[in-house]
Amino acid sequence: MPEKDVDLKLVAQNVGHSSRAxxxxxxxxxxxxxxxxxxxxxxxxxxxxxxxxxHMGGYDFSCTECHETRNHKIAGRSSSVxxxxxxxxCQQCHSEDPHYCGSVLDHHLxxxxxxxxxxxxxxxxxxxxxxxxxxxxxxxxxxxxxKPKKDKYGKPDxxxxxxxxxxxxxxxPNYAWDxxxxxxxxxxxxxxxxxxxxxxxxxxxSIHDPxxxxxxxxxxxxxxxxDADHDYILVPHLWPRDKEDSTAYWKHFDWEKAFQDGxxxxxxxxxxxxxxxxxxxxxxxxxxxxxxxxxxxxxxxxDSLKGDKTCNRCHQDNRNVNFKQIAHKGTDFSYMKxxxxxxxxxxxxxxxxxxxxxxxxxxxxxxxxxxxxxxxGYEKKE
Amino acid sequence: xxxxxxxxxxxxxxxxxxxxxxxxxxxxxxxxxxxxKEVVPFVTEYKxxxxxxxxxxxxxxxxxIQDVTDTYFLLDSPIIKxxxxxxxxxxxxHKRHANLTNDCSKCHHYRPKDDTALETTRCSAxxxxxxxxxxxxxxxxxxxxxxxxxxxxQEQAKGPVDCKGCHLQNVPDxxxxxxxxxxxxxxxxxxxxxxxxxxxxxxxxxxxxxLWKGPSPYxxxxxxxxxxxxxxxxxxxx
Numbered sequence: 001m002p003e004k005d006v007d008l009k010l011v012a013q014n015v016g017h018s019s020r021a022x023x024x025x026x027x028x029x030x031x032x033x034x035x036x037x038x039x040x041x042x043x044x045x046x047x048x049x050x051x052x053x054x055h056m057g058g059y060d061f062s063c064t065e066c067h068e069t070r071n072h073k074i075a076g077r078s079s080s081v082x083x084x085x086x087x088x089x090c091q092q093c094h095s096e097d098p099h100y101c102g103s104v105l106d107h108h109l110x111x112x113x114x115x116x117x118x119x120x121x122x123x124x125x126x127x128x129x130x131x132x133x134x135x136x137x138x139x140x141x142x143x144x145x146x147k148p149k150k151d152k153y154g155k156p157d158x159x160x161x162x163x164x165x166x167x168x169x170x171x172x173p174n175y176a177w178d179x180x181x182x183x184x185x186x187x188x189x190x191x192x193x194x195x196x197x198x199x200x201x202x203x204x205x206s207i208h209d210p211x212x213x214x215x216x217x218x219x220x221x222x223x224x225x226x227d228a229d230h231d232y233i234l235v236p237h238l239w240p241r242d243k244e245d246s247t248a249y250w251k252h253f254d255w256e257k258a259f260q261d262g263x264x265x266x267x268x269x270x271x272x273x274x275x276x277x278x279x280x281x282x283x284x285x286x287x288x289x290x291x292x293x294x295x296x297x298x299x300x301x302x303d304s305l306k307g308d309k310t311c312n313r314c315h316q317d318n319r320n321v322n323f324k325q326i327a328h329k330g331t332d333f334s335y336m337k338x339x340x341x342x343x344x345x346x347x348x349x350x351x352x353x354x355x356x357x358x359x360x361x362x363x364x365x366x367x368x369x370x371x372x373x374x375x376x377g378y379e380k381k382e
Numbered sequence: 383x384x385x386x387x388x389x390x391x392x393x394x395x396x397x398x399x400x401x402x403x404x405x406x407x408x409x410x411x412x413x414x415x416x417x418x419k420e421v422v423p424f425v426t427e428y429k430x431x432x433x434x435x436x437x438x439x440x441x442x443x444x445x446x447i448q449d450v451t452d453t454y455f456l457l458d459s460p461i462i463k464x465x466x467x468x469x470x471x472x473x474x475x476h477k478r479h480a481n482l483t484n485d486c487s488k489c490h491h492y493r494p495k496d497d498t499a500l501e502t503t504r505c506s507a508x509x510x511x512x513x514x515x516x517x518x519x520x521x522x523x524x525x526x527x528x529x530x531x532x533x534x535x536q537e538q539a540k541g542p543v544d545c546k547g548c549h550l551q552n553v554p555d556x557x558x559x560x561x562x563x564x565x566x567x568x569x570x571x572x573x574x575x576x577x578x579x580x581x582x583x584x585x586x587x588x589x590x591x592x593l594w595k596g597p598s599p600y601x602x603x604x605x606x607x608x609x610x611x612x613x614x615x616x617x618x619x620x
Binding site (some may be wrong): 083 | 565612617
């Protein structure tokens with residue numbers, strides 16, 4: 001029900017299109033607060049700077065201009081929840097060949113667009129407008145003696161109800177192959193409780209699949225409870241239902257009661273024995289796109305190009321091309337640092353997306369691309 | 383003392399100005415809005431080249447995508463709004479379209495007869511008010527936009543050809559439409575909305591935002607399911 005002092009007649013008389021504010025009143029606050037859950041969605045997007053998000057900050061896009069609606073169904077694939085009523089992609093506006101500034105680089109960048117999600121280069125850090133929660137240890141909750149400390153961003157590291165946290169700002173994403181499909185663990189699904197980590201969601205993709213692209217993700221890592229006998233994730237009852245509630249964790253701080261009640265509510269048996277396990281969720285990063293001139297440059301990933309002066313690794317060296325300008329000028333982490341962002345460690349970084357972790361032998365210029373028989377250039381002389 | 387009073391009065395006058403200056407604006411969008419407001423002098427005479435001649439002459443002058451300095455426009459004009467105002471402006475990516483067509487003459491189909499004028503002019507230089515008795519051959523700006531955009535989108539089988547594919551409809555003023563007592567309660571308000579919007583209400587009842595569950599076509603192993611969601615099976619760790 002709305003707040004009592006809201007003049008509902010006035011509201012009804014002023015109906016209008018949805019806006020970042022109307023969608024954001026829920027979606028910016030996922031996970032229990034501003035920017036907690038979605039790294040790339042926060043109240044910062046109400047009035048974002050141009051470099052925070054070019055679409056919303058430069059061109060004042062509202063959510064539904066990309067997340068098109070039809071009969072109140074709203075397009076968009078969430079990575080954190082399974083429901084989808086249509087999909088949204090950069091390509092629906094920018095096409096499969098999105099680089100057209102007229103530079104000699106266009107051809108190369110459009111080739112890259114077959115293997116990389118746009119935001120690999122165009123949003124090289126996440127939560128750059130506001131810190132987001134990346135670690136949540138529920139097992140530490142309930143300690144009435146622990147005083148929350150503030151981290152370097154001024155965010156608390158502890159909450160008695162919720163446990164221990166870590167926050168990140170302007171953080172480097174985790175890169176993974178993604179076909180646009182997710183694998184998910186649902187309530188009641190069996191999990192391997194002896195595995196080091198249980199992925200609640202993870203992208204489905206492979207270096208060998210032409211339909212998969214390297215995609216940036218925020219990792220939400222946590223410690224949460226699993227049923228030690230039934231091998232499924234436990235759902236605790238957190239919010240007190242009313243004043244008489246005798247089981248809610250946020251009232252009684254008793255996990256046993258909270259699990260018994262929570263599992264009853266979802267219709268599953270609780271064995272009475274639980275273990276704390278580390279779980280991960282992959283959250284695709286689709287917002288916070290930076291202006292084009294702030295995208296990653298060639299050398300920020302391709303270490304092999306760092307010493308090069310011209311394009312002569314592959315092309316005849318007789319053109320009037322400013323190699324340094326096109327291959328080196330990219331995301332200016334020094335500038336971002338000067339604007340107060342926590343990116344000092346990214347200045348001069350190369351192999352930004354970690355080729356080996358993605359299944360390459362190393363820099364594809366030297367070792368070959370995923371479908372290329374021949375590498376682009378010679379092994380660099382020492 | 384007088385100086386002091388003048389100073390204080392100036393501050394008082396300036397305060398609202400300064401406040402206005404601090405209102406957030408999206409810079410690229412703001413520039414496009416300003417440009418859309420401009421009405422440029424009407425080009426009365428144009429050079430009547432056929433399109434092939436025009437295309438080749440443009441190509442020969444060496445005009446290319448690199449000459450596109452204004453990459454983004456809002457298609458909107460006081461010329462159109464003067465007669466009717468039902469839709470919001472259209473976002474138009476000039477450079478994207480230049481790249482897609484790779485042929486400036488597709489839109490810049492004639493040039494002003496005046497040799498000193500720019501080779502390419504904006505649509506509204508030649509197409510202004512409709513039914514101008516002095517230029518019966520000239521269609522108005524609204525018709526020019528619609529014929530140009532929709533014909534090409536149809537021909538290329540790319541891009542929207544329906545109204546809402548390009549622009550949002552203005553929301554009708556609901557001040558007079560809404561019939562509610564003061565201090566209306568939520569049920570009264572909902573009933574009043576439903577008086578006109580019963581179809582939308584039916585639609586709403588089948589959505590994920592209402593049901594907290596729905597189809598999961600992008601979840602492997604559950605692509606044909608329609609019951610997953612936060613209200614049913616979804617798990618998280620936060």
